[in-house]
Amino acid sequence: MPDSVLxxxxxxxxxxxxxxxxxxxxxxxxxxxxQFRECLTDLYRQHLRAGDDVLDVMSSWVSxxxxxxxxxxxxxxxxxxxxxxxxxxxxxSFVQDLNETQCLPLxxxxxxxxxxxxxxxYLQRAEQVFADVARVLRPGGxxxxxxxxxxxxxxxxxxxxxxxxxxxLRLVERYFEAVEAFQGPATVxxxxxxxxxxxxxxxxxxxxxxxxxxxxx
Numbered sequence: 001m002p003d004s005v006l007x008x009x010x011x012x013x014x015x016x017x018x019x020x021x022x023x024x025x026x027x028x029x030x031x032x033x034x035q036f037r038e039c040l041t042d043l044y045r046q047h048l049r050a051g052d053d054v055l056d057v058m059s060s061w062v063s064x065x066x067x068x069x070x071x072x073x074x075x076x077x078x079x080x081x082x083x084x085x086x087x088x089x090x091x092x093s094f095v096q097d098l099n100e101t102q103c104l105p106l107x108x109x110x111x112x113x114x115x116x117x118x119x120x121x122y123l124q125r126a127e128q129v130f131a132d133v134a135r136v137l138r139p140g141g142x143x144x145x146x147x148x149x150x151x152x153x154x155x156x157x158x159x160x161x162x163x164x165x166x167x168x169l170r171l172v173e174r175y176f177e178a179v180e181a182f183q184g185p186a187t188v189x190x191x192x193x194x195x196x197x198x199x200x201x202x203x204x205x206x207x208x209x210x211x212x213x214x215x216x217x
Contacts, residue, residue, distance in 0.1 A: 002127040003178040005171070006159050011124040014161075015154035019079060019097050019122070032118055032148050032206045039190055039208040040064045040117060040146050047142055047212065052112035055136065057129075058098070058119035061086035075111075077104070102128035106136045114143045120172060121151050121160040127178045134181035139217030143182070145172050148206040165189075165207055172211040185213035 032040075045066045048054065052071050056063045059076040061083045076093040078084045084093035094105065102125050114133045123129055133143050147168065153161060160168060169187055176185040188210040 002131040002180075005127050005174045005178050006157070010157065010159035012158050013122075013124070013155050019099055019155070032150060036148055036206040036208050037064055039188075040210070041066055043144065043146070043188065043210055043212075044115070045069070047144060048113050053110065055104075055106070055111045055114045055133075056090070057104075057114060057116050057133070058122070059084060059087065059090070059093075059115075059117075063087060063089045063115070064117060065089050073111075075106070098129050099124045102132055104132050104136055108135050109138045111136050112138055112141050114141070116143070116145045118147050118150065120145050120147055120175075121156040121168070124157055126175045130175045131179045131181070134179050134215050137215045140214055142212055142214045143176075144210060144212040145175075146208070146210040147172070148208060150206060165209060169209050169211060172209075176211060176213045181215050182213040183216060185211045187211045 041064050044064065048069065048071070050069050050071070053073040054065070054071050055075045055077070057077045059078045063074070063076065065071070065074070074089050074091050076084050076087055076090040077096060078093065079095060079097065081095050084090060084095070087093070096105070114137060120126065130143070137143065149165060151160070159171060163171060169189060173185050173187065176182045188208065190208040
């Protein structure tokens with residue numbers, strides 16, 4: 001079992017409706033801006049190899065994978081089947097509420113990489129999810145978690161809502177550190193500059209945060 005990182009109070013959501021109800025309607029929109037998406041694709045380009053078997057957890061209709069790179073199996077997990085069907089990078093998908101069941105219906109050591117983009121803030125039992133991600137990764141496999149400052153606040157856990165960007169990054173590091181199978185995580189923090197022509201128009205670029213770690217071996 002992984003170490004416990006959060007108290008029960010820190011795991012609570014403002015909206016206590018089931019996640020299945022909240023995500024019932026598809027949201028075929030971009031949840032982060034273009035600069036963030038470019039940073040994320042570049043990070044994937046650095047760490048994912050051609051032919052890798054990839055699992056995209058808490059996915060949607062886009063996976064932000066490099067277009068020029070061919071992968072092996074690309075499985076997608078999410079909360080809305082219509083969104084997953086619309087994702088043309090996926091070779092297969094399944095729907096599961098990770099706040100109800102943290103164990104993924106996947107074989108042990110079956111993926112080279114697992115991705116989680118702009119969704120970690122909704123996990124109430126993140127330690128257990130990270131532990132099961134480690135289980136499905138092959139030795140030396142990588143788990144990449146990314147996020148910005150955007151969220152559905154009513155579904156983000158209290159520990160996330162009450163922290164700022166650096167504190168949230170530290171929280172994700174602690175999730176990794178709670179799972180013995182992961183080596184020490186590395187982090188990325190980028191705050192894109194605002195072009196002079198946009199400085200007085202509002203809408204600052206989305207900051208980019210990521211933490212990633214490999215399994216032992």
